[in-house]
Amino acid sequence: MSSDLRVAAVDLGATSGRVMVGTVGAGHLALEEVHRFPNGPVRVARPGGSTLHWDILGIYRETLAGIAAADRAAPIAGVGIDSWAVDYGLLDGDGALLGNPVHYRDARTADAIQRVRAIVPDDELYDVTGLQQLPFNTLYQLVTEVGGPRLGCAETALLIPDLIAYWLTGEIGAERTNASTTQLYDVRARTWAVDLADKVGVPARLLPPLRSPGEVIGPLVPEVADDLSVPRLPVVAVGSHDTASAVVGVPAEPGTNYAYISSGTWSLVGVELDEPVLSAEAMAANFTNEGGVDGSIRFLRNVMGLWVLSETLRTWEVRGVPADLTSLLAEAAAVPRLRAVVDIDAPVFLPPGDMVARIGKACRDTGQRPPATPAEIVRCILDSLALAYRRTVRQAAALSGRPVDVVHVVGGGARNDLLCQLTADACGVPVLAGPVEAAALGNVLVQARTLGVDLPDVAAMRALIRSTHEPRRFTPSGDGGEWSAAEARSRGVSAT
Template sequence: MSLLSPHLRVAAVDLGATSGRVMSGRIGGGRVEIDEMHRFPNGAVRVRGSLFWDVLGIHREMLTGIREVARTGPLHGIGIDSWAIDHGLLDHDGQLLGQVFSHRDARVEGVAEKVLAQIGAATLYGTTGIQQLPFNTLYQLVAARGTTVLDAAETMLLLPDLLGYWLTGAIGAERTNASTTQLYDVRQGTWAVDLCRELGLPEGVLPPLRDPGSLLGPLLPDVAQDLGVSGDVPVVAVGSHDTASAVVGVPAEASDFAYISSGTWSLVGLELDRPVLTEEARLADFTNEVGIDKTIRFLKNVMGLWVLSESLRSWSERRYQGSELDPLLAAAAELEPLRTVVDINDPRLLSPGTAADPMPERIAALAAEAGEAIPHSPAAITRCILDSLAVAYRRHVRTAAALAGTSPEVVHVVGGGSQNQLLCQLTADACGLPVLAGPVEAAALGNVLVQGRALGADLPDLPAMRDLVRRSYDVRRFEPRDGLDWAAAEARLPS
């Protein structure tokens, strides 16, 4: 199908850890456009001390959104992207076994240390190239060893693959998401089955790998009937890790650029043509994940705006006056910069806040522990979070560039955080580089573009996709300002 045709229209399911969206995407007339058709809240559900995803509720809402896309125009394809790592286990009959755990569940506590004692950090990194995060899929499966659910499992499906399976009946693991699990051999491009065997994990649960842009298949007859569409509508394996899709949606012109996919998590990194598996990269805890067209996303996971959203939730529950986001950002912009910086990636910020242990009090406690000025008001805590994020971005952009031997000319910020003008300006100041902010819906755009190419649109490579984004969406430019000692602020954080 040519880009001159106005008729390529797809449904892009874009799932985040706090909300999900189903977008209609159109490619034609030299433009790509998306419209939100359905949005729904998402979040982990606590049951008897454990955190689970309401995956059946996500599936229901996804169908509602796809149905709305089909109701309002032609539907030529469906693609699904989401956060990484979390998964469901299927039995021999293809039925879901148990609940789908959230990666923030406490069952993985202490597991990584046991695995590293057995395998060795250098060996593990040399195979998988993945950042040490305590909730990686590898550690979730190790935590499940000996359980009835894992013993009965026939297949493990990451969340987008599970949802795609329910649409099509096709079993597989899309490669960009598989590469985040710490079960993928980044050198060989295969599952790391020897690693599974050494850890006593059933490698048979690992499904066949598939590349982004491959077709899962047509809809199952009952699904097509339920959606009111033709049974030959294909489901496309897009870059199902949302960051892989988001990087496709970066409207980059320069060949050397850094990016920050800014949302619940911040993914800070570079796009490379090969992994960086040096000891220096391991010690810096950078990750090598597969991107579109055999690229490598060399990046660092940073806690991101999760910390601010959890603080906002806490203030709302306690009915604090003036704790809405826009007034808080305006007030935070007037406060003394860099008065308080904390390690925004401290593991104590990982789990959801509770009434007994709210997120704002955790931030204040980290500040006190580090000898920083203790922020008390919501505005001061907000400023602390944003300053700390900008300092972390500075550190990781510079570290990535040094490890990869590149010199980024610009930082692209995409995702929800690109709307936060204060954070974007602080990021430009901290990195000493221009920041280009937007588009907000980069992950959905990448989803649509990969579908479009699979369905015949003239999008032969990433530059062609990004050129289409540039012609379709405006971005806001933030120039770096002088005057603050960001190096000194960074030196106040743990190395």
């Protein structure tokens, strides 16, 4: 279709990155993957220990390769970038990067929450930022650098998609949906919380000008365009936190009471609101209020996600144990449900390492027989993940006052039929699964609107997704009581 618009969506995940070409027109929306590459932490030794880093120049190199590939088949009109949250690069006064960004799973922030708590009480911090307490939030990462040489030399901190955009365009800034994940953003005023930064010793100069999804950041700098043999394409600010883009990609019907689960390495579980929920109850439940596209609020909680499964598969691979995921899921479906469950959000499951041993210990610590076979271990992980989804969906509904009648699962987890069915069973409401590439779709649609496609609001974007990407439906079955009993067992408490 000659009137269709083609754009490149750079979608950077914590385990892989990809560049997708989106084609958008009247009643038409299609995605094509043109480049994919592995991504992950790199452990580097240092005196007294080691540090997990991101290979940021490798990520940038692959991003450039993807943009070039996107333009080769047919001209593209723009580029948008989304990625995981919280991690950042520091630039000096000349705009040079001060070392590789540190990975959020690095152990350096182990005591950072306590350090901040001694300066700013939890309730004061939540009242300003509305953010879930996670040890890797940008605030805590930066606090660990206060007084250190890098922070002393730094003039700007750029979150990962903003850093990539800076190298592409030469323009410095921070996109709001990702800025809202830093715990340095005032969720009411929707600007940087400069007073908070000052209190904890983070220099306010590090916080760059804010921009909103839909703004044109700038054209590719001539050197990049020449190297890639492409025009000076505009780089458009999208929902640069991948969950913000994924929520745009949720094909919800107008007026429905829905929750979403953006299911990938992490699972982001929540509801979409107009205003933040900053109650004491929301703080106690460790819910977060993050910015969405067009000023919405993503009221959600981070759930550990498919990280536990992928790290289990890696453990088996290292040991030489055959671990074909498709076969394991088929075998796991035949394992009786809820035989063994763990609290998948427990801190022990956060760092890389031997998940098999950790799952076994968690089961023994709660008086359960540990799963013995690979299929039983996979079933334990998925049952436990569905339990966490159940708990979080119910909390989101209660805390926001928004009932939930259907759950939309988007992202990689939407491919997992067993997990989707278990989620429907656990939550007791239908699950609509898909699209898998919701983040890329949200990225593409925000770009398309900026570049002239008639998509006046997020509702119009979702209508286009519904008409072109039909989700799969999973209907709940089983007894809700057994899930309540399993919830108690996962935490080692009596169900009575």
